[in-house]
Amino acid sequence: MSNAESVLKPMVVSPAQEAAKPLFDQVHEWITTVDHKRLGILYIVYALVFLVIGGIEATIMRIQLAIPHNHFVSPQVFNQMFTMHGTTMIFFVAMPVLFGFANYMVPLMIGARDMAFPRLNAFSFWMSALGGIILYFSFIGGSGLYGAGSAPDVGWFAYAPLTAQAFSPGHSTDYWIIGLLVSGVGSIGTTLNIATTVLCMRCPGMTLGRMPLFAWLNLVMAGMVLIVVSPLTAAQIMLLIDRYLGGHFFDTQAGGSAVIWMHFFWIFGHPEVYVLIIPAFAFISEIVPVFSRKPIFGYSIMVAATLTIGFLSLGVWAHHMFTIGMTSYGNAFFVASTMAISVPTGIKIFNWLGTMWGGKIIFKTPMLFCIAFLFQFLIAGLTGIMLAAAPFNWQLSGSYFVIAHFHYVIVGGILFALFAAFYYWFPKMSGKMCDETLGKWHFWLFLIGFHLTFDFMHIPGVLGMPRRIYTYEPGRGWEVWNMIVSIGVVFQIVGVLLFVFNLVWSCYKGKAAGKDPWDAWTLEWATSSPPPVYNFARIPEVRSRRPLWDLKHPEDPDWKYE
Amino acid sequence: MPLAHELRGRVGMWCLIAAESAIFTIFVVAYLYYAGKSLNGPTPREVLHVPIFNSICLFSSSFTIVMAERAIARGKTRLFGIWWLFTIALGTIFILGTAREWYHLIYDEGLTISSSLFGTTFYSLVGLHAFHVIVGLTGLSIIMIFTALGLVKQEHAPRIEVFAMYWHFVDAVWVVVLTVVYFVAR
Numbered sequence: 001m002s003n004a005e006s007v008l009k010p011m012v013v014s015p016a017q018e019a020a021k022p023l024f025d026q027v028h029e030w031i032t033t034v035d036h037k038r039l040g041i042l043y044i045v046y047a048l049v050f051l052v053i054g055g056i057e058a059t060i061m062r063i064q065l066a067i068p069h070n071h072f073v074s075p076q077v078f079n080q081m082f083t084m085h086g087t088t089m090i091f092f093v094a095m096p097v098l099f100g101f102a103n104y105m106v107p108l109m110i111g112a113r114d115m116a117f118p119r120l121n122a123f124s125f126w127m128s129a130l131g132g133i134i135l136y137f138s139f140i141g142g143s144g145l146y147g148a149g150s151a152p153d154v155g156w157f158a159y160a161p162l163t164a165q166a167f168s169p170g171h172s173t174d175y176w177i178i179g180l181l182v183s184g185v186g187s188i189g190t191t192l193n194i195a196t197t198v199l200c201m202r203c204p205g206m207t208l209g210r211m212p213l214f215a216w217l218n219l220v221m222a223g224m225v226l227i228v229v230s231p232l233t234a235a236q237i238m239l240l241i242d243r244y245l246g247g248h249f250f251d252t253q254a255g256g257s258a259v260i261w262m263h264f265f266w267i268f269g270h271p272e273v274y275v276l277i278i279p280a281f282a283f284i285s286e287i288v289p290v291f292s293r294k295p296i297f298g299y300s301i302m303v304a305a306t307l308t309i310g311f312l313s314l315g316v317w318a319h320h321m322f323t324i325g326m327t328s329y330g331n332a333f334f335v336a337s338t339m340a341i342s343v344p345t346g347i348k349i350f351n352w353l354g355t356m357w358g359g360k361i362i363f364k365t366p367m368l369f370c371i372a373f374l375f376q377f378l379i380a381g382l383t384g385i386m387l388a389a390a391p392f393n394w395q396l397s398g399s400y401f402v403i404a405h406f407h408y409v410i411v412g413g414i415l416f417a418l419f420a421a422f423y424y425w426f427p428k429m430s431g432k433m434c435d436e437t438l439g440k441w442h443f444w445l446f447l448i449g450f451h452l453t454f455d456f457m458h459i460p461g462v463l464g465m466p467r468r469i470y471t472y473e474p475g476r477g478w479e480v481w482n483m484i485v486s487i488g489v490v491f492q493i494v495g496v497l498l499f500v501f502n503l504v505w506s507c508y509k510g511k512a513a514g515k516d517p518w519d520a521w522t523l524e525w526a527t528s529s530p531p532p533v534y535n536f537a538r539i540p541e542v543r544s545r546r547p548l549w550d551l552k553h554p555e556d557p558d559w560k561y562e
Numbered sequence: 563m564p565l566a567h568e569l570r571g572r573v574g575m576w577c578l579i580a581a582e583s584a585i586f587t588i589f590v591v592a593y594l595y596y597a598g599k600s601l602n603g604p605t606p607r608e609v610l611h612v613p614i615f616n617s618i619c620l621f622s623s624s625f626t627i628v629m630a631e632r633a634i635a636r637g638k639t640r641l642f643g644i645w646w647l648f649t650i651a652l653g654t655i656f657i658l659g660t661a662r663e664w665y666h667l668i669y670d671e672g673l674t675i676s677s678s679l680f681g682t683t684f685y686s687l688v689g690l691h692a693f694h695v696i697v698g699l700t701g702l703s704i705i706m707i708f709t710a711l712g713l714v715k716q717e718h719a720p721r722i723e724v725f726a727m728y729w730h731f732v733d734a735v736w737v738v739v740l741t742v743v744y745f746v747a748r
Binding site: 116192193226248257 | 566567569570573574577578580581582583584585587588589592595596599600601675676678679682683686690
């Protein structure tokens with residue numbers, strides 16, 4: 001560390017006002033960019049486009065299921081819709097949008113000028129983008145170009161032997177495999193980059209113990225992606241060998257095993273949930289302290305809990321497979337490991353509550369989404385513990401109860417945290433404030449819609465409604481609940497439309513944000529909004545976890561207490 | 563204190579190695595799980611012979627690449643080129659040996675990727691490794707061309723080291739594949 005006076009001296013540089021360039025030049029610049037901020041925005045915009053597409057697919061399913069014996073879509077189309085909805089939302093919405101925020105924020109938060117490998121960063125984004133395009137090309141070319149379009153219809157986890165050439169002829173399944181394979185390469189590239197950036201590019205004084213939790217959690221996420229996406233890649237290579245070279249990996253008639261596909265898929269699939277939720281934790285861990293006007297409670301415990309979650313999540317995958325008939329030892333192990341993971345997760349929830357406790361809570365839109373996150377993620381965790389008990393799982397596996405549970409995690413948890421992140425960092429990315437009134441409308445409409453849809457989705461599950469059915473008979477007691485679930489979608493759509501309108505409108509008409517609109521403490525708020533290409537004219541130097549607090553309060557800096 | 567910026571190449575390569583290890587782990591697990599479960603022959607015991615000469619060549623290439631790294635770190639570009647060429651030669655011998663083995667298995671023994679479960683798992687695992695050797699050889703050859711053009715200098719030593727890490731990894735994987743395929747699961 002250098003001399004005692006130099007706390008943090010970021011130089012304020014307003015972004016160079018670029019003269020209006022021809023459209024072609026602007027597009028060319030965006031396509032050839034290696035700047036982590038532009039790539040972050042590309043990731044986010046790309047994910048938002050797919051969010052709308054995946055949302056339309058969900059809406060089609062909910063229209064079909066709103067009343068019994070509905071004929072809105074055919075069974076074939078319904079199968080394609082749930083396959084494409086799941087695949088899109090996980091691989092082409094959740095992952096890219098979280099990578100986008102990590103790309104944009106990690107270098108700023110650790111006081112770096114860019115990621116460790118800027119060109120690899122661009123390569124990774126374009127690979128992910130190509131993956132999504134390949135997947136959606138199946139609508140045109142799934143049966144060969146002159147055949148009728150056919151999207152993949154094997155479900156997002158594509159169980160064997162349904163994926164065998166005999167049961168899934170044509171190319172739609174191949175588009176699913178290759179699309180995910182290619183985007184997997186992008187995921188490996190970008191997480192390799194994030195991990196290296198966090199480890200090697202931090203500014204002077206920023207020890208691991210002073211890193212913002214955002215950087216810590218994304219480091220854990222990156223480490224997890226490196227070891228959990230690869231098994232999916234491996235399994236998909238095997239599936240391609242089966243489909244094209246006549247291999248027998250998942251061919252039960254030649255001694256292969258369909259169950260081994262389930263194992264390989266869920267070795268990826270369950271840690272994947274934590275790959276998505278840990279960056280959501282990262283958003284909450286940055287936003288809650290700022291809007292509670294208190295530093296995060298239990299910083300080191302938060303890091304330890306994240307590492308524990310990351311580690312434990314690698315050993316819980318077979319709780320997706322209780323109904324296939326494992327040994328009782330196998331069942332017991334996966335029940336125990338799954339329940340164990342709720343301990344570090346619970347620690348996190350208490351730490352966020354501890355951060356809010358006694359704080360001066362400011363109920364701005366980002367904070368509202370965070371509070372809803374805490375409440376909903378808790379319920380999602382509780383139904384998770386219910387499903388982790390093998391006997392309960394035997395009863396409800398493959399029912400709408402499971403659908404309700406994981407949508408509570410992904411929508412109630414991850415998506416709410418994402419909305420919080422959008423409202424919180426939009427001023428930094430665009431230089432403009434989001435409209436607060438529209439934001440609150442978005443929050444309340446989406447909250448109502450979410451609870452109408454996903455609270456009531458548990459009930460038909462308990463009443464025995466299986467997932468992935470394209471219609472059902474009247475008189476089983478499912479009609480009312482399905483209608484309520486579908487009505488909730490309307491509120492969610494209106495909420496999301498308001499959100500998109502708010503983003504676009506605020507980009508042009510929002511009031512200027514300044515560099516630090518929330519009076520926050522991490523380094524990204526030390527530079528102008530939006531930040532210049534080089535981020536910091538002078539690389540900052542930090543002495544505590546809240547460098548901007550030290551700067552604003554020289555009489556009582558944090559580093560005195562560390 | 564943070565790791566030095568200069569280390570980022572190594573850290574990045576370690577990350578890639580972690581991801582690659584996970585892919586190989588899944589293929590090795592599949593190989594072991596399916597060992598002895600083929601419904602028809604030929605069995606591994608009947609047709610597989612331990613590729614001793616091949617393996618010695620590949621393992622020696624780790625030694626020659628270390629010598630090349632040392633040479634370039636001291637700025638001896640000529641010596642570097644010679645060791646580098648040795649590495650390429652040893653890697654090529656390995657790949658040609660694998661090709662010979664496969665030719666024998668396919669045309670003399672009738673073992674193909676679709677003939678039995680053993681064929682599927684054998685060609686996939688050994689083929690995945692061979693694919694990595696080919697990628698490594700491609701990289702080695704590109705650097706060899708640059709060396710021949712006189713473009714590789716002492717200041718490139720850290721980058722050479724990062725690439726060499728990948729080659730060492732490919733060698734290390736062969737230790738596992740060799741053990742599993744030719745000894746454990748016969």
